[in-house]
Amino acid sequence: MEAVGSVLREYGCEQSLLSRPDGSATFLQGDTSVMAGVYGPAEIKVSREIHNKATLEVILRPKTGLPAIQEKNQEQLIRETCESVIIGSLHPRTSITIVLQIVSDAGSLLSCCLNAACMGLMDAGLPMRALFCGVTCAMDNDGTITLDPNFRQQKESRAVLTFAIESTERKVLMMSNRGVYSATELQQCIAAAQIASEKLFQFYRDFIRRRYSKS
Amino acid sequence: MKETPLSNCERAFLLQAIAERKRLDGRQTYDYRNIKITFGTDYGCCIVELGKTRVLCQVSSEIVTPKMNRPTEGILFFDLAISPMAFPGFEMGRNSELSVKLNRLLERCLRNSKCIDTESLCVAAGEKVWQIRVDLHLLNHEGNIIDAASIAAIAGLCHFRRPDVSVQGEEVTVYTPEERDPVPLSIHHMPICVSFAFFQQGIYLLVDPSEREEWVMDGLLVISMNKHREICTIQSSGGIMLLKEQVLRCSKVAGVKVGEITELIQKALENDKKARKEGGKFGFAESLPEKRITALKMEKSAVDTTDVENKVEKIILDAEPPSRVISKPVVWTEGTAQIGEGQENTWGQLEESEEDDEDEDSAPESPNVEMQTTKKKSLKDDVTMSDSEEDDVVILQPERPSQISH
Numbered sequence: 008m009e010a011v012g013s014v015l016r017e018y019g020c021e022q023s024l025l026s027r028p029d030g031s032a033t034f035l036q037g038d039t040s041v042m043a044g045v046y047g048p049a050e051i052k053v054s055r056e057i058h059n060k061a062t063l064e065v066i067l068r069p070k071t072g073l074p075a076i077q078e079k080n081q082e083q084l085i086r087e088t089c090e091s092v093i094i095g096s097l098h099p100r101t102s103i104t105i106v107l108q109i110v111s112d113a114g115s116l117l118s119c120c121l122n123a124a125c126m127g128l129m130d131a132g133l134p135m136r137a138l139f140c141g142v143t144c145a146m147d148n149d150g151t152i153t154l155d156p157n158f159r160q161q162k163e164s165r166a167v168l169t170f171a172i173e174s175t176e177r178k179v180l181m182m183s184n185r186g187v188y189s190a191t192e193l194q195q196c197i198a199a200a201q202i203a204s205e206k207l208f209q210f211y212r213d214f215i216r217r218r219y220s221k222s
Numbered sequence: 223m224k225e226t227p228l229s230n231c232e233r234a235f236l237l238q239a240i241a242e243r244k245r246l247d248g249r250q251t252y253d254y255r256n257i258k259i260t261f262g263t264d265y266g267c268c269i270v271e272l273g274k275t276r277v278l279c280q281v282s283s284e285i286v287t288p289k290m291n292r293p294t295e296g297i298l299f300f301d302l303a304i305s306p307m308a309f310p311g312f313e314m315g316r317n318s319e320l321s322v323k324l325n326r327l328l329e330r331c332l333r334n335s336k337c338i339d340t341e342s343l344c345v346a347a348g349e350k351v352w353q354i355r356v357d358l359h360l361l362n363h364e365g366n367i368i369d370a371a372s373i374a375a376i377a378g379l380c381h382f383r384r385p386d387v388s389v390q391g392e393e394v395t396v397y398t399p400e401e402r403d404p405v406p407l408s409i410h411h412m413p414i415c416v417s418f419a420f421f422q423q424g425i426y427l428l429v430d431p432s433e434r435e436e437w438v439m440d441g442l443l444v445i446s447m448n449k450h451r452e453i454c455t456i457q458s459s460g461g462i463m464l465l466k467e468q469v470l471r472c473s474k475v476a477g478v479k480v481g482e483i484t485e486l487i488q489k490a491l492e493n494d495k496k497a498r499k500e501g502g503k504f505g506f507a508e509s510l511p512e513k514r515i516t517a518l519k520m521e522k523s524a525v526d527t528t529d530v531e532n533k534v535e536k537i538i539l540d541a542e543p544p545s546r547v548i549s550k551p552v553v554w555t556e557g558t559a560q561i562g563e564g565q566e567n568t569w570g571q572l573e574e575s576e577e578d579d580e581d582e583d584s585a586p587e588s589p590n591v592e593m594q595t596t597k598k599k600s601l602k603d604d605v606t607m608s609d610s611e612e613d614d615v616v617i618l619q620p621e622r623p624s625q626i627s628h
Contacts, residue, residue: 019519025362044307106307194534199527
């Protein structure tokens with residue numbers, strides 16, 4: 008049960024690529040790609056408004072066919088993650104809508120969705136108490152942890168765990184899992200995800216620095 | 223969120239500009255915006271950008287039973303979904319007029335023009351045929367959705383490869399991409415829609431209207447044509463009367479535009495094919511602009527997770543051991559068991575629980591509960607009669623007068 012050095016696939020991001028939404032981003036992890044569009048704070052129907060904070064809505068659109076249970080579940084996971092970092096009380100009685108479009112799925116989809124959502128929220132300039140990133144870990148039969156697995160690795164693994172990690176204290180905001188694992192393995196995955204999140208947050212930092220650089 | 227309508231002065235400004243033969247983005251009357259086609263890693267996946275309008279296309283295939291009246295023909299299915307990402311006015315789940323109109327036009331352009339050989343999609347007559355599903359997602363609406371969608375659909379269909387099948391007697395085998403190379407669809411021709419917007423009752427004409435121009439236009443003429451200059455569909459909407467000369471002139475312009483666009487699609491397909499053949503990089507990751515300030519890419523990066531184990535050991539040592547105590551199971555009645563600190567079911571005994579709240583020191587031990595329930599069963603008829611009045615409770619329970627009197 009040794010956790011060897013793991014590799015994150017190449018990742019990339021582009022912001023403000025769509026003209027209509029308030030914030031937009033596309034996030035790529037290897038061949039996995041998700042596009043996010045954020046509208047908000049905007050007006051809302053009276054029936055859906057919350058008097059002391061903004062109403063957050065997440066829409067996840069699959070590439071083929073209509074959204075099914077799985078998409079609804081992931082929507083909810085992403086919504087709850089975003090809700091915990093967005094300071095909604097600054098914009099009461101408004102709506103914030105995050106639309107995520109799956110462009111291609113080659114493993115670690117949920118973590119890519121989370122990253123795209125965070126980048127989109129940043130681009131929209133919404134107040135957040137922390138940033139967050141998504142990290143997926145796959146565990147083999149012999150307990151080897153693979154970070155950011157591709158489709159094949161994910162399929163062959165014994166357990167797949169996805170974490171949302173916030174940037175200030177590297178705490179776990181959300182986790183979603185499939186498969187069987189022990190408490191020790193869970194802790195290992197969390198620790199590995201926290202280390203991987205350092206890389207991602209450094210990427211966020213470099214990205215924003217580049218974007219707001221003068222030259 | 224409602225869509226922001228166009229103000230009167232914006233409308234007047236746009237119309238004045240059009241009358242002066244000027245367009246806001248500096249284009250000439252017959253100019254198209256820039257078209258960019260990028261293919262994804264999957265077969266049949268592409269993104270088409272027409273200026274800032276963006277459409278994502280994914281083609282997929284499935285074996286289904288054919289329609290009764292056409293047992294030897296494959297099925298083509300189109301679905302143009304306007305994503306809520308595209309513009310704020312769009313509401314989810316409602317089949318808006320716009321999306322119905324666009325879907326119908328797309329079907330007429332691609333299915334009814336018989337550009338795909340549906341008979342080649344037949345696996346076993348009357349039993350199994352391929353259903354080709356074309357999913358189009360509008361990601362950003364900056365005008366002229368139909369042109370972008372038709373380019374995306376035909377580019378996706380040309381790019382798509384379906385799994386190879388073989389039929390031996392009754393048995394149908396579908397091969398995975400590893401076993402046999404997937405086969406492309408047989409495409410007879412490539413119909414492409416070209417939109418013309420008319421202003422001031424047909425005095426002015428513009429090709430490829432932008433979103434702003436669509437707001438002020440009086441009528442729209444969509445001509446779907448292939449590069450052999452055969453018209454596949456023609457549709458005029460908005461209720462303007464067009465002269466014969468206007469329609470003929472439009473079809474001439476459409477012929478030129480379709481030729482250019484077809485060439486572009488073929489070039490893009492060739493580039494993608496070459497990249498795949500040479501084992502080079504392809505897909506959306508490669509199309510990420512490098513020089514743009516709003517984009518950044520990182521190469522593969524190793525993450526050192528060697529000290530994870532030590533860290534974990536520490537965490538687990540620090541953590542309190544999980545409680546392994548499982549108290550002896552309590553058997554209330556035969557065939558039931560209970561572990562932990564639960565109590566007996568108190569459903570249907572609402573009145574008693576209310577009463578229990580009143581005397582604070584009542585923590586009914588398990589043997590007591592049974593006693594109480596039997597006692598209360600006898601009282602039950604009276605209790606239901608009067609559940610809100612406290613005075614009645616006093617009458618019913620003369621053995622506890624001191625507790626209720628306070």
